[in-house]
Amino acid sequence: MSASTTILTQAPPTGLWRLWKRHPNFVIGAMMLGSALLAAIAAPWLGTIDPQMIAPFNRLEAPGANFWFGGDLVGRDVYSRTIYGSRISLAVGLGVAVIGISLGLVVGILSGFVSWVDQILMRVMDGLMAIPSILLAVALISLTGASLKNVIIAISIAEIPRVARLVRSVVLQLKERPYVEAAITAGTPFIWILWRHILPNTLAPLLVQATYIFASAVLTEAILSFIGAGTPPSTPSWGNIISEGRTVFSIAPHIVLFPGIALSFTVLGVNLMGDGLRDIFDPRYVSRT
Amino acid sequence: MLVLSLRRLLATIPVMAIVAIIVFSLLYLTPGDPAAVLAGEQATAADIERLRVTLGLDQPFLVRFGQWIGGVLQGDLGTSIFSQRPVMELIVQRLEPTIALTIASLIIAVSIAVPLGVIAAWRAGGLVDRVAMSFAVLGFSVPVFVLSYILIAVFAVNLKLLPVQGYVPIAYGIGPFLKHLILPAVSLGIINAALIARITRTTMIEVLNQDYIRAARAKGLSVRRVLIRHALKNAAVPIVTVIGISFALLISGVVVTETVFNIPGLGRLTVDAILRRDYPVIQGVILIFSATYVVVNLLIDLSYGLFDPRIKY
Numbered sequence: 001m002s003a004s005t006t007i008l009t010q011a012p013p014t015g016l017w018r019l020w021k022r023h024p025n026f027v028i029g030a031m032m033l034g035s036a037l038l039a040a041i042a043a044p045w046l047g048t049i050d051p052q053m054i055a056p057f058n059r060l061e062a063p064g065a066n067f068w069f070g071g072d073l074v075g076r077d078v079y080s081r082t083i084y085g086s087r088i089s090l091a092v093g094l095g096v097a098v099i100g101i102s103l104g105l106v107v108g109i110l111s112g113f114v115s116w117v118d119q120i121l122m123r124v125m126d127g128l129m130a131i132p133s134i135l136l137a138v139a140l141i142s143l144t145g146a147s148l149k150n151v152i153i154a155i156s157i158a159e160i161p162r163v164a165r166l167v168r169s170v171v172l173q174l175k176e177r178p179y180v181e182a183a184i185t186a187g188t189p190f191i192w193i194l195w196r197h198i199l200p201n202t203l204a205p206l207l208v209q210a211t212y213i214f215a216s217a218v219l220t221e222a223i224l225s226f227i228g229a230g231t232p233p234s235t236p237s238w239g240n241i242i243s244e245g246r247t248v249f250s251i252a253p254h255i256v257l258f259p260g261i262a263l264s265f266t267v268l269g270v271n272l273m274g275d276g277l278r279d280i281f282d283p284r285y286v287s288r289t
Numbered sequence: 290m291l292v293l294s295l296r297r298l299l300a301t302i303p304v305m306a307i308v309a310i311i312v313f314s315l316l317y318l319t320p321g322d323p324a325a326v327l328a329g330e331q332a333t334a335a336d337i338e339r340l341r342v343t344l345g346l347d348q349p350f351l352v353r354f355g356q357w358i359g360g361v362l363q364g365d366l367g368t369s370i371f372s373q374r375p376v377m378e379l380i381v382q383r384l385e386p387t388i389a390l391t392i393a394s395l396i397i398a399v400s401i402a403v404p405l406g407v408i409a410a411w412r413a414g415g416l417v418d419r420v421a422m423s424f425a426v427l428g429f430s431v432p433v434f435v436l437s438y439i440l441i442a443v444f445a446v447n448l449k450l451l452p453v454q455g456y457v458p459i460a461y462g463i464g465p466f467l468k469h470l471i472l473p474a475v476s477l478g479i480i481n482a483a484l485i486a487r488i489t490r491t492t493m494i495e496v497l498n499q500d501y502i503r504a505a506r507a508k509g510l511s512v513r514r515v516l517i518r519h520a521l522k523n524a525a526v527p528i529v530t531v532i533g534i535s536f537a538l539l540i541s542g543v544v545v546t547e548t549v550f551n552i553p554g555l556g557r558l559t560v561d562a563i564l565r566r567d568y569p570v571i572q573g574v575i576l577i578f579s580a581t582y583v584v585v586n587l588l589i590d591l592s593y594g595l596f597d598p599r600i601k602y
Contacts, residue, residue, distance in 0.1 A: 124311075130583050132537045133537070136575070139575055140315060143568070144320065223434070226548070227563065249441070249442075271429050
């Protein structure tokens, strides 16, 4: 979110309009993600009832005035569960983006600067990347138990290699720059070089990468819940709702449909935002290095 | 040529070794007591202890790793806790549907994505390009199971053209086999087409801006000939590379698609193993899938020479 604010403040007074004209993807994506965020924050005030409340009379009820998105297998309100589900998905997306980027940044910087560590770390990263991320997460979760926290950690670990490689390549490029070489020769403390020269240059690509990680984490969480290796079944996550609706899909498709739409909508928003950010940053990033 | 291919082949050994170490170490590196988690909530202390011995967690790490890796190298992936049968046997039984689904989706993905990407690049900025790229972004965003359910609702439930779910082995006739394979392969193919289409477009735009393309057009070659013979062939290396990378996505997709369509393949085996907390099976499936991924990417690396004579192995 801080990204959009910096962009807005840098632009002239007519900035918002120009942003929309030049990067409609970014604006549309940001609005879509914003509305998902709003739904997550304002969930209790959006006409929802307790997402866990069971009402046997409303089992498999079709969508209507009473239950907007219908009822599920045990008569819980699919609308309320879908709205509350946005909290889980966004928490996973944000959590994985923050943890994955931070750990990947540490690994990438270490690799970029210390060559003997680089040999070991990059081999480990190659190995990690060869393991399909869903399966890695499945293994981790089956060993640690299903919980929101474990799901976030498991997906984050699978994301580390991509971030680490990105950061490493930026560091390796920057190390050859005269101003960084000069700083090293002048005896500038390593931390200062990192803070002043390295980190600012990783910011733009990492921000774009973060949106892609966010999107893929939301999808991965849904897939994990769908195959029974995600958040505990009682949690109203989109993957769980869809997974429960699976068995009755041909008679009550609404249970799968609405959370499916919410899921696709949110991920689409984040992806559009990422593509927009890439368009905004890319030229400047390229010219800078 | 041969020497370099062999060298490239040898380079995959450390990667596979690291994969094996990671997969094995997970049992030891995860916080908490994996035996207690795997035994489930109703397990008694004795149950947990028995599982600990079965998994070899009572032995020192290196001893157990030595035994395990020795077995793996001889094709022994351990024994399923649930069915007490060798994991390798369980995997081999489930291989056919997964291979069929993977190959069919790959064919569908490539035959949608490459023409789409080429046309989008040729008419970059135009209507076809915009529509194609919107579909590509959608492909990144719609989870494969949502698309599967939409296709089931339309083609199986409403139009009744295709079966809702299930799998028929190829030995039972090619007709029923294909009929059951179409929906899962199309859902998975469409999702995977997104990434390939995007890379095809980006690479083709770059190639189409080169001088020799203008020269080829200027000397009067047809658009079709220039696009396919001159441009696509030169754009092939990045496209083929991304097909290799997308193989990882395909594997995740297979697990999900097999669940939706009730296909008795490796994905279904994985999901059953999750529900039964059958860790040796999960471990075995990860190892097999990762090895396949590494081998596929090795083959792709070796294929570069076919497209670009400058790359020689």
